[in-house]
Amino acid sequence: MRDILLIxxxxxxxxxxxxxxxxxxSALDPAPGDLPSVPGELPAGSLALFEMREETGTHKDTASRLREAGARTVLLSPLPADDLCAFMLRNGIADLLRxxxxANLADILAAIAEKPGAxxxxxxxxxPxxxxxxxxxxxxxxxxxEAVVCAGADDLFARIQGRDFQGVLLSMGAPGLDLASFIRRALAGGDAKRVPFYPYKDMREGLYVHELISGLNRxxxxxxxxxxxxxxxxxxxxxxQLFVLVDRLNREIEFTGNIHLVREPLARIYHTMGMDAFSMENAMSDEAYLPLCDINRELQALLLRAQGLRWMGIDQEKKPTCGRGG
Structure with missing residues (x-):
C-alpha cells in the first residue's frame, strides 16, 4: 500500500x-502560524501533499522537514509558478498542482506514486x-x-562507459569542475563521445571567459x-512518450488508409466507398477494440503523471546561450 501525508x-x-x-x-492540520509536527522519518517512497496559499517562514520550515523526512513532496497552491519556482527548487519539489x-487530485497523486520502469x-x-x-x-x-546521479567527473565518465546513456546533465557550477579537461575527455572517444551533453548554469552568476572559449560548442x-x-x-x-502512443494508435486504426473517414462527410463516404462500405472490418471486435483500450489507459496515465510538472514548461522561444544552435 502506498503512503501519503496530507497537510x-x-x-x-x-x-x-x-x-x-x-x-x-495520514494527515496534519496546516493551521495558520503553526508548524505541523512532521515526523522525523516517513516510509520509503511516501508522498506528501502540502498546501501553501502564501510563502511564509512556517511553510519553508515545513517543506524543509518534509525533505529531511524523505517525502516526495507535491505542492498544492494557487500562487503563480514563477513566484514558487525558487522555493520549490530549494526544497527539491518537482510537482505543483492547482x-x-x-477526485482529480486523487487520480493525479495515484499516477505520481506509480513510477514506471526504466x-x-x-x-x-x-x-552538486x-x-x-x-x-x-x-x-x-x-x-x-533512469536517473544516475554522479559524485564527480571521474564517476560520471566511469559510469557512462559501456552503457547506452541518453544524455548527461552537467551543472557548470559543480565544485572543482575543470571544464577544459572535461570537454577533452568527452571528445576523446569511446561511449562518452556518443552521448549528448546538456550543460546548464545559473546565468545570474554570469558566463566567464574561460567557459566561453573552452570549446563548449564542441x-x-x-x-x-x-x-x-x-x-x-x-x-x-x-x-x-506521447508520440510513441500516438504512433501505436495510428497503426492500430490504420489511420492513413482510413483518412477518408476524417475528411469526408458520411453521405460522401457512402458513395465513394461503394460496396466496400459493407465489408469494413469490425472496429469493435476484441482484436480491434481492446488494444485501443490499452492505449487509452496508457495515455490517461501519462497525462496524469505529467500534470504536476506542467509549471516547468517555457512557452516563449529561447535562443542558445552558447553553441551551434539549429
Whole structure:
C-alpha cells in the first residue's frame, strides 16, 4: 500500500478519496502560524501533499522537514509558478498542482506514486545541489527513464562507459569542475563521445571567459539555465512518450488508409466507398477494440503523471546561450 501525508485544509474528504484509491493516509492540520509536527522519518517512497496559499517562514520550515523526512513532496497552491519556482527548487519539489476537485487530485497523486520502469534509457546527472538533483531525478523517472546521479567527473565518465546513456546533465557550477579537461575527455572517444551533453548554469552568476572559449560548442548546442533544463527535459520526455502512443494508435486504426473517414462527410463516404462500405472490418471486435483500450489507459496515465510538472514548461522561444544552435 502506498503512503501519503496530507497537510491540506481539506484533509478528511481528500483522505477518504485517497484511501479508496489504495493509499494509507495520514494527515496534519496546516493551521495558520503553526508548524505541523512532521515526523522525523516517513516510509520509503511516501508522498506528501502540502498546501501553501502564501510563502511564509512556517511553510519553508515545513517543506524543509518534509525533505529531511524523505517525502516526495507535491505542492498544492494557487500562487503563480514563477513566484514558487525558487522555493520549490530549494526544497527539491518537482510537482505543483492547482486547487481542484478531490477526485482529480486523487487520480493525479495515484499516477505520481506509480513510477514506471526504466525502459526508455538512462541520464547521468552531475549536480552538486542535492535538492536540484532530486528535481531532475523526479522528472527523468516520471517518464520511464533512469536517473544516475554522479559524485564527480571521474564517476560520471566511469559510469557512462559501456552503457547506452541518453544524455548527461552537467551543472557548470559543480565544485572543482575543470571544464577544459572535461570537454577533452568527452571528445576523446569511446561511449562518452556518443552521448549528448546538456550543460546548464545559473546565468545570474554570469558566463566567464574561460567557459566561453573552452570549446563548449564542441559537445553542446546550448548552455541553459536550471529552469530551462527542467522545461526542456519535461517537454522532450513527455513528447517522446506521447508520440510513441500516438504512433501505436495510428497503426492500430490504420489511420492513413482510413483518412477518408476524417475528411469526408458520411453521405460522401457512402458513395465513394461503394460496396466496400459493407465489408469494413469490425472496429469493435476484441482484436480491434481492446488494444485501443490499452492505449487509452496508457495515455490517461501519462497525462496524469505529467500534470504536476506542467509549471516547468517555457512557452516563449529561447535562443542558445552558447553553441551551434539549429
Amino acid at each position: 491540506t485544509r481539506n484533509n478528511p474528504a481528500l483522505g477518504d478519496r485517497l484511501s479508496r484509491a489504495g493509499f494509507s493516509v 486547487p481542484q476537485p478531490d 525502459a526508455c534509457g538512462s541520464f547521468a546527472i552531475l549536480e 545541489d542535492p535538492c536540484f538533483a532530486r528535481v531532475l531525478t523526479e522528472v527523468i523517472e516520471r517518464f520511464g527513464c 559537445i553542446a548546442r546550448a548552455v541553459m539555465s536550471p529552469r530551462e533544463i527542467l522545461g526542456y527535459l519535461a517537454n522532450l520526455l513527455f513528447r517522446k
